[in-house]
Amino acid sequence: MSPSAATPAHHTLSVLVENKAGVLTRIAGLFARRGFNIYSLAVAPTDDERFSRITIVVDVESKPLEQITKQLFKLINVVKINELDPDESVERELVLCSVRAGAGGTRGQVIELVQVFEGKIVDVGPDQLTVMMAGTPAKVDDFEELMRPYGIIELQRTGRVALPKLERQAPRLRSVSGKVG
Amino acid sequence: MKLTGAQALIKSLEMEGVEVMFGLPGGAILPVYDPIIDSTIRHILVRHEQGAGHMAEGYAHVTGRPGVAIVTSGPAATNIVTPLCDAYMDSIPLVVITGQVPSAAIGSDAFQECDTTGITMSVTKHNWLVMDAQDIPRIVREAFHIATTGRPGPVLIDVPKDVSMQMMDWYWPNSVDLPGYKPTTVGHPRMIKEAARFISESRRPVIYAGGGILKARAAEALRTLAEMTGIPVVTTLMARGAFPDRHELCLGMPGMHGNYTAVTAMQKSDLLIALGSRFDDRVTGKVPSFAPEAKIIHVDIDPAELGKVRRPDVPIVGDCRQVIQELVKAIEAMGGADSQPDRTEWMAQLRQWQKEFPLHYEQSFDEGGALKPQYVIEQLRDATPDDCIVVSGVGQHQMWTSQHWKFDYPYTWVNSGGLGTMGFAVPAAIGAKAGMPDRMVWAVDGDGCFQMTAQELVTAAAERIPVKIAILNNAYLGMVRQWQEMFYEERYSEVYLSPDLPDYVKWAEAMGCVGLRVERPEEVLPAIEKANSIDDRPVVIDFRTDSSEKVYPMVAAGHSNDDIIVDPAHGEGGR
Numbered sequence A: 001m002s003p004s005a006a007t008p009a010h011h012t013l014s015v016l017v018e019n020k021a022g023v024l025t026r027i028a029g030l031f032a033r034r035g036f037n038i039y040s041l042a043v044a045p046t047d048d049e050r051f052s053r054i055t056i057v058v059d060v061e062s063k064p065l066e067q068i069t070k071q072l073f074k075l076i077n078v079v080k081i082n083e084l085d086p087d088e089s090v091e092r093e094l095v096l097c098s099v100r101a102g103a104g105g106t107r108g109q110v111i112e113l114v115q116v117f118e119g120k121i122v123d124v125g126p127d128q129l130t131v132m133m134a135g136t137p138a139k140v141d142d143f144e145e146l147m148r149p150y151g152i153i154e155l156q157r158t159g160r161v162a163l164p165k166l167e168r169q170a171p172r173l174r175s176v177s178g179k180v181g
Numbered sequence B: 001m002k003l004t005g006a007q008a009l010i011k012s013l014e015m016e017g018v019e020v021m022f023g024l025p026g027g028a029i030l031p032v033y034d035p036i037i038d039s040t041i042r043h044i045l046v047r048h049e050q051g052a053g054h055m056a057e058g059y060a061h062v063t064g065r066p067g068v069a070i071v072t073s074g075p076a077a078t079n080i081v082t083p084l085c086d087a088y089m090d091s092i093p094l095v096v097i098t099g100q101v102p103s104a105a106i107g108s109d110a111f112q113e114c115d116t117t118g119i120t121m122s123v124t125k126h127n128w129l130v131m132d133a134q135d136i137p138r139i140v141r142e143a144f145h146i147a148t149t150g151r152p153g154p155v156l157i158d159v160p161k162d163v164s165m166q167m168m169d170w171y172w173p174n175s176v177d178l179p180g181y182k183p184t185t186v187g188h189p190r191m192i193k194e195a196a197r198f199i200s201e202s203r204r205p206v207i208y209a210g211g212g213i214l215k216a217r218a219a220e221a222l223r224t225l226a227e228m229t230g231i232p233v234v235t236t237l238m239a240r241g242a243f244p245d246r247h248e249l250c251l252g253m254p255g256m257h258g259n260y261t262a263v264t265a266m267q268k269s270d271l272l273i274a275l276g277s278r279f280d281d282r283v284t285g286k287v288p289s290f291a292p293e294a295k296i297i298h299v300d301i302d303p304a305e306l307g308k309v310r311r312p313d314v315p316i317v318g319d320c321r322q323v324i325q326e327l328v329k330a331i332e333a334m335g336g337a338d339s340q341p342d343r344t345e346w347m348a349q350l351r352q353w354q355k356e357f358p359l360h361y362e363q364s365f366d367e368g369g370a371l372k373p374q375y376v377i378e379q380l381r382d383a384t385p386d387d388c389i390v391v392s393g394v395g396q397h398q399m400w401t402s403q404h405w406k407f408d409y410p411y412t413w414v415n416s417g418g419l420g421t422m423g424f425a426v427p428a429a430i431g432a433k434a435g436m437p438d439r440m441v442w443a444v445d446g447d448g449c450f451q452m453t454a455q456e457l458v459t460a461a462a463e464r465i466p467v468k469i470a471i472l473n474n475a476y477l478g479m480v481r482q483w484q485e486m487f488y489e490e491r492y493s494e495v496y497l498s499p500d501l502p503d504y505v506k507w508a509e510a511m512g513c514v515g516l517r518v519e520r521p522e523e524v525l526p527a528i529e530k531a532n533s534i535d536d537r538p539v540v541i542d543f544r545t546d547s548s549e550k551v552y553p554m555v556a557a558g559h560s561n562d563d564i565i566v567d568p569a570h571g572e573g574g575r
């Protein structure tokens, strides 16, 4: 199994926070002092400049998810928390990877794989390629595994971002607890 | 109206109704100290910033209003971290204001710079670094709102020196806008009905009352509930006084040093009604064997407390007073007292335990008989008014005081429960007296604790705050000595303090207090009466008590509450 694969012990929380100085420190500090483990974390502003959205993948083997969300919610700057069920949300992650691919050697194979995964070559060196690929976290795992035999020089994943699937019949977004709205 | 940031800060505190604040000035907070001269707010100049924080806590404990402390940057800010953590653990509303180096110097390791908001993030409910003087009224308003609502707690406002000096246009916001802060106060009606049903089906119920009762000012409501249902009540260390000790339904304190009946009643109960209590490890002992047959109703304003330690059968998020009042209505609707099952067997069992395992000590009046700390506490209890405020430090003396005092009124007991902060008593007593000047305030302190913050008696003498301190001087860090005696084969490592170094009487006198010394049981009452008659300065009594006395009952750390050890001198030892 890939070391980075999100196991069933992982849950994705989408946390809407006020865009205030130190919010990320508050969240990271809370996880540290309460003994919760962050598996991945992605932060970016939302379309409303007052708020940012933090997508946190948490390891719930350390503590039950309920304690994590309740403690998070006590932070004054946390406005809303949604737990995103993988079956009911769209999750994506992006990876950049510099891999050995000499012109006379494996370069062709690497390029082929990148194409299969609908990735892109973003930089080219004499013996290396830097490639980019985005997809579901599982697909990114697969891609990483397939790149490994060629010799990964450096690799950086973004951590996942996620949104609930669009509503068709029943609402799919489970609001863990909502202070607004 | 144009004001400096400093003027706006002090005016904002006045707008919040602050009457007194505790602090000590320095470089970064200098601009804020200037308008204090013209303010209606009384400033009490402490001798150490930790004292300011604990005074603010003592004030908040007894008045229910937020305590305010104001200190400078760097070392002063770090000095107040202990009281912040203490207040955070015990849910005490505090507003602490710290000076900070000028904003342009932040991050440069400037003189007396420290990352105050970073350091205090985990021990405050929220904190702010003010970057624009125009924000000051809004932030002060938010700070008081957050400190005093929901689960109360400490907050901190860090104000850079240039921001204090910056000009701003005065305003006073008439509301707060905090999209991420909306505490739930009203309990869920269905859950309340469910709780009423559980209660009406329980044969062996116990009300497990915690500090949340006092925070919610729910003592009256609790009494109504207990009397209507006839359910006995235990009051945790943080809730002593929330239900009268002299009430026939009161079982007293549970926990590690709780009395046998309170501990065992919880163990054997079939329903624990936890009201503003948090299943602290000092109460539960070993969690898997805590109250194994009990169903749990858990009421707390902090949702994170529900299920944190023990999964409740009926979780209710809400303000204790509101929920208890609704619960009383729900039970009334079911028939009130008549809806309750016959519990004579349970009550008889409790009475039996009370008779069999009372708190126990023996004071000898023979020549050479050592003075027992419990005797001192009982004499003090009986020689002071019922509404006397009692403050304690942390250690054996704290447990004996909680056990042997009779708390019949709420807000008469002030102590450091969650953090267990030695040195709490003297400054907290001063803060309590500042908040309730017409009430008698006694601190029962340990000799070890006293030495940590005694210098605040200089503050008390200078400010004419006549607190009274009873030092139970057993010449040891007694609580630690007790553990070494019981669990480390009497190998006493670094716990001896000496009975007469320092000379507490001389020290008291040097600080502008009256100092008295008591060595014999006959001298106890006259000394207390003398102290009670002095009202123009603080009094310190050095009670030379028995070093070997231990606190019983005891549940050893990590053990099951079933393994409660009662005083071996009483009965056959063990249970």
Ligand SMILES: Cc1ncc(C[n+]2csc(CCOP(=O)(O)OP(=O)(O)O)c2C)c(N)n1
Residues within 6 Å of the ligand: B393, B394, B395, B396, B397, B398, B420, B421, B422, B423, B445, B446, B447, B448, B449, B450, B472, B474, B476, B477, B478, B479, B480
């Ligand atoms: C600041 C701090 N340091 C250490 C401790 C650990 N501790 C708990 S009780 C105690 C002994 C207290 O001694 P004393 O004040 O003489 O009280 P006694 O137990 O003798 O009544 C100590 C050292 C503590 N609670 N707080």
Ligand SMILES: [Mg+2]
Residues within 6 Å of the ligand: B446, B447, B448, B472, B473, B474, B475, B476, B477, B478
């Ligand atoms: Mg001692």
